[in-house]
Amino acid sequence: MFSPKKEYPKLKYELHPRNKHRERYDFKQLIKTSPELTPFVKLNIYDDESIDFFDPQAVKMLNKALIKHYYNIQYWDIPANYLCPPIPGRADYIHNIADLLAFKNKEKIPEGIKIKCLDIGVGANCIYPIIGNKVYGWSYVGTDIDEFAISSANKIVDLNPTLKENIEIRLQQNFRNVFQDIIQINERFDVTVCNPPFHSSLAEAQRGSLRKLSNLKGKKNTKVVLNFGGQNAELWCQGGELQFVKNMIFQSKQFYNSCFYFSTLISKQVNLKYVYDTLHKVEVAEIKTMVMGQGNKTSRIVAWTFLNKEQQEKWIKERWK
Numbered sequence: 001m002f003s004p005k006k007e008y009p010k011l012k013y014e015l016h017p018r019n020k021h022r023e024r025y026d027f028k029q030l031i032k033t034s035p036e037l038t039p040f041v042k043l044n045i046y047d048d049e050s051i052d053f054f055d056p057q058a059v060k061m062l063n064k065a066l067i068k069h070y071y072n073i074q075y076w077d078i079p080a081n082y083l084c085p086p087i088p089g090r091a092d093y094i095h096n097i098a099d100l101l102a103f104k105n106k107e108k109i110p111e112g113i114k115i116k117c118l119d120i121g122v123g124a125n126c127i128y129p130i131i132g133n134k135v136y137g138w139s140y141v142g143t144d145i146d147e148f149a150i151s152s153a154n155k156i157v158d159l160n161p162t163l164k165e166n167i168e169i170r171l172q173q174n175f176r177n178v179f180q181d182i183i184q185i186n187e188r189f190d191v192t193v194c195n196p197p198f199h200s201s202l203a204e205a206q207r208g209s210l211r212k213l214s215n216l217k218g219k220k221n222t223k224v225v226l227n228f229g230g231q232n233a234e235l236w237c238q239g240g241e242l243q244f245v246k247n248m249i250f251q252s253k254q255f256y257n258s259c260f261y262f263s264t265l266i267s268k269q270v271n272l273k274y275v276y277d278t279l280h281k282v283e284v285a286e287i288k289t290m291v292m293g294q295g296n297k298t299s300r301i302v303a304w305t306f307l308n309k310e311q312q313e314k315w316i317k318e319r320w321k
Helices: 027-033 035-040 056-071 087-104 127-136 147-158 202-217 240-255 269-281 309-319
Strands: 116-120 139-144 167-171 189-194 259-266 286-294 297-305
Touching: 027 035, 027 056, 035 056, 056 087, 056 127, 087 127, 087 189, 087 259, 087 286, 087 297, 116 127, 127 139, 127 167, 139 147, 147 167, 240 259, 240 269, 240 297, 259 269, 269 286, 269 297
Parallel strands: 116 139, 116 189, 139 167, 189 259
Antiparallel strands: 259 297, 286 297
16 A cells, blocks of 8 residues: 655755756666666655665666766776765765856856866765766866775776776875875866765764664664665774864865865864864965755865965966866
């Protein structure tokens, strides 16, 4: 017996206006693009087509279909237990970054491979470079400390000819470093992006997963199921999100003239004050904060630059025109 038909808004208004994922998933179209999604699509209690979002394999197959349907990526896969990113939220980050660059460029988004981006923690999924390249034509360097993740990201790039010339994957061999040994002498990046590890320990990450599953199911859950996957380095680090970001900020000063904007996601609002305090300590020239919403979750992008107005104008003239 089905529950009464649930009415959903036609658009997810909390997502960016240019986000391709504002409408509800059209599973018929997604299956047409990716027939292998078929066995995972079933009618839910509201008689709507959906997948079991508690099933990691179903979530991965949905992501494969979304990436193929909306970004024309013919091969995409990740190893078992690696982070399977929620595509709409990742796309929002990229679109907000595009707006940030446009704000400096007379409201025109700078596009094409001349715009070079650095993804800190590219992961096995390579999702930020995929979206940024396919939507805006940007070129990317993706970095990670996990050799297996690097191999997976490289395979995605190598098996998609449209990505191969525009995305480079680099291994960060020292987990304490963010930019050192990655940014080369005289190399310039227009923006960096980062989705930092959220938790401060494995136990905290597991408790967070239990809370999320309990909230989604409407009852207490005692078994940890990472429906979106995730290795230790993807989910937690010593000191959690705040310590990771503070380290990134301090290290960014060494590369003050190598990048126009540094940026990172901040999931915990309570961390913002400490992030701003750290940015003031290293004497950044400018701070920008952008709020993003997805469902009941709100996160922020914090971006900063060490370049003064004259240096910014020179950069834009030389690289964006």
